[in-house]
Amino acid sequence: MSQSIGVLFAVAVAYLLLLFGLAYATERGLVPARLVRHPLTYAMSLGVYATSWTYSGSVGFARNHGYGFLTIYLGVTLSCLLVPVIWEPVLRLCREHQLTSLADLFAFRFQSQGAGVLVTVFMLAGNLPYLALQIHAVTAGFKVLAQASPPSSIALMFCGLVTLFALLFGARHVTPRERHAGLGVAIAFESLVKLVALLTVAGVAVTTVFGGFSGLSRWLAEHPDALARAYGPVESGPWVTLLLLSFAAGFLLPRQFHMAFTESLDGKALRVAAWAFPLFLLLLNLPVLPLLWAGTVSFPDGNPDNYVLALASSSGHPLVAAFAFIGAISAASSMLIVDTLALAAMCLNHLVLPRTDLARAGDRAGDLYAGLLWARRALIVTVLALGYAFSRLLATRQGLVEIGLTSFVAVVQVLPGVLALLFWRGATRPGFLAGLSAGIAVWALALFFPLLAHGRLLPAAFDLAWVFGIRPGTEPWSAATFWSLSLNTFLFGGVSLLTRPTAREEEAAVACTRGATPGPVMLEPSSAEEFQARLAPLLGEDAASAELTQALADLDMVPGERRPAQLGRLRDRLQRNLSGLMGPLVARWVVDRSIRVHHGKRAPLSDRIRALEEQLRASRAQLQGAPAELEAYRRYLRRLLEDLPLGVCALGPDRDVVIWNRALEHSSGLSPQDAVGARLETLPGALAASVRAFVSGEASQEEAHLQMNGTERAFSLTRSQVREPGSTTGETAGVVVLVEDLTERKLLAAQVAHQDRLASVGRLAAGVAHEIGNPLTGIACLAQNLVRELGEADLRDRVGLILRETQRIDAIVRVLLGYSHAGAADGMRRDPVGLKACVGEAITLVRLSREAKGVPCENQVPDDVHVLGDRQRLIQVFVNLVSNACDASPAGTPVTVRAIASTQGVKVFVQDRGTGMDESTRERMFEPFYTTKPPGQGTGLGLPLVAAIVREHGGTLRVDTRPGAGTTVEVELPGAGEPVVPGTRVAEALGGARA
């Protein structure tokens, strides 16, 4: 059953439009992001590996090489086993350094534009036949299904549609920072279409030809030679060679590299693809042999490359034929699209941009991004045009597999380079170029020129395959692979061993093998803001601004950044981002030219130490023996410095901060991440300013008092010069400043001094009381005698006055004695005391002297509240408190005493509604001899005595007072039955009293 060419073309166009729609919907966000970013979608997009060769050519390959056709996919499976060994490191490199193709990878590793150009030209030459093959396969599909030769314009129109798709969905973004989600989904969809189409055709063919799978089994039993022919090449064919070729092709073909690494999602997706991608290939190959056997039965003399479409056409189901044709279109179009994109990117970065005067182009074009995008689009059109032209020139006598394998042998030539790039730091540029050139030469002589000669594009004299022992009629791949790869590897290794890598190569080798951070450098620009002005002449104002903004955002950095190490990181990030735009070498040229390094100036010590530490960290796993122990000791010392409870700030010779430990972070509020690497002059904050002033001065030790967060804090600063290790001239390597926070210590010292002062006052009071007490007793006795003996009333009154004054002095002396004895709790009684009675007695005593004033005192203490203590001293406490409250209260306002008992103790509240105390009074109320009462009415020892007695009882004292709002004194005492530990609450009592 034949189809008209017009219908087939309409089907092809409809399918490609569906693909356009799917890609467009994805780009517009209409396809769920979960599906777009699913690892299986990524794995299916790797199915671009399966081209027309797989879809149609595998059957022909199986006819000639039996199970040998599987090697093309088993090799890929083997390479997928090494995802953690090879694929992931390559992905890391591509991500870190924004490398978008194999040519970028080699140009970066060997720091050679020549390497990039050679790989680009070679990949282009090696893949043009492959592109042509796809176009041939499409026209062959038309021919098989229409049973007539299609017009030549069909292939041209097909190429036009594919080009349009590549332009619209493969070149939307100029930078690899953004994936082409639409492209990825469309290619994954194409893989699905190929798979379902092939399985459908196989199912239909087995049913129509054999009557089902049981019929196929019977047919195989009747034709044992069919299986024998299939298994024969496993032993005798180029099995190992093909495994090796497909192993390399699985990730090094330009389209594979593009989908696997440039359009990759992440490492997780790669690990899913490690099994999902080979599983897809297995399912795709499962129907190949049934299709071969069905085709052999149906078309004994037919071309097995056409069996898939011929069987679909002869099935009698037009829809099956159309679906099979769509499968063929999808196999060809996906390869054409992705391969073209990959080759165009390589050509742009390595053939076009290195020959472009960026400065002049920037001036003319103004917009670098648009210029690069249009150049990339032009190259896409050019590459596809070349493929089309090649397809027109190339003879069709070669099978699909023969042309495909020519490309595979080309690709395997870069395998030694990739392995060396990942695992051998000794590989050199001359070695790589020599090896690859030799491999290319053998490939060209053994495979490429004969292919062109057979296609009449070259004279027959160019067919020099015989040089390598390849005779006409024999398979050429084993010999071509052996000679090209052997010579390539031998020269690569040999020349690399004989030559030395340049400094840049060594740097790139380190980056490739273990990942490297930029080394310490000093840049000419002193701030991130200066970068833009320096990049603008080469990139244009807009691109310079956009790239700087992007790099700053990537590093979470601010435009005002001035730290040399951070500026070095920013420069490196800019270079990496530009690498994604224009290739690693052009990017390096742009950055080297615009953001220059001060080669004569040594990088700050902090940068050098940081770089050294990062190197040590990266190679820690490799250290053994003494170096490993030294490294462990270094980390121990480092940790010691970081955790020291004393602020340590080490400064390099340029006053860059080398160490800023945690204690200093706690004191200053400035983290080590912000401080280390910065110059001391740029650090914010009062403490940093104080350290700065201290380092600039002459003193080796000083004390600084700083206002920080509204409080005064005291720091002790001590410094010491650090001598350069090994220096005999006394050269210094910087300064180390020790910063000790004295604030807490000073506060404690003030408290101790206050206590000492109070103790001195107590001792003085005791001495005075003792010295005054004795003569006073004598004076009082004499005065009493005089009162009794004198007859004159006037004289008796005067002696009475002397007696009252001596009584008053006696009262003062007793208070002084009481105060001086307070704190000596050893002799204090500790009995349960009924608080209500105790307070009542105190109130009665106060009333005796305060009755005339008219201040009522209310005892609201519950009956059952008991405290543990000395009853007499507690009465003394409440007499003082109630007395003070009465003095402060106006007439008629009551003074109340309340109490609350709890498991923690008993709280007694003495409350008045009097004048209250102002701030200054509150601060001094516990000072001995401080009183607000008029002279002669107060000793200023009442409250200090109260505080001392409460302290003796293990209680606390708090005063809540405000001017005009009265005062409440809260006394907390241990309840009866509670154990009492004298002195345990002294500090609390003092603290409470101050509050």
Added chain:
Amino acid sequence: MAPPPDKSRAVEPALWAFAVSLVLLVGPVRTLWAAPERGWILPFVIWLLIIGLGAWAVHRASTPP
């Protein structure tokens, strides 16, 4: 500063899987499954086994110790 990841943990299972697969596909063991009397599906079963090995290797590499 976090310690560098243990690369051997990720790499070793993959290398073991690769070695076993090479023995199956390239070594003399090949003659055990590449025989007409084994039927036409056995090579695909061997392939599936290798895919399973690969899945195990990447799973081991992804699982934290």
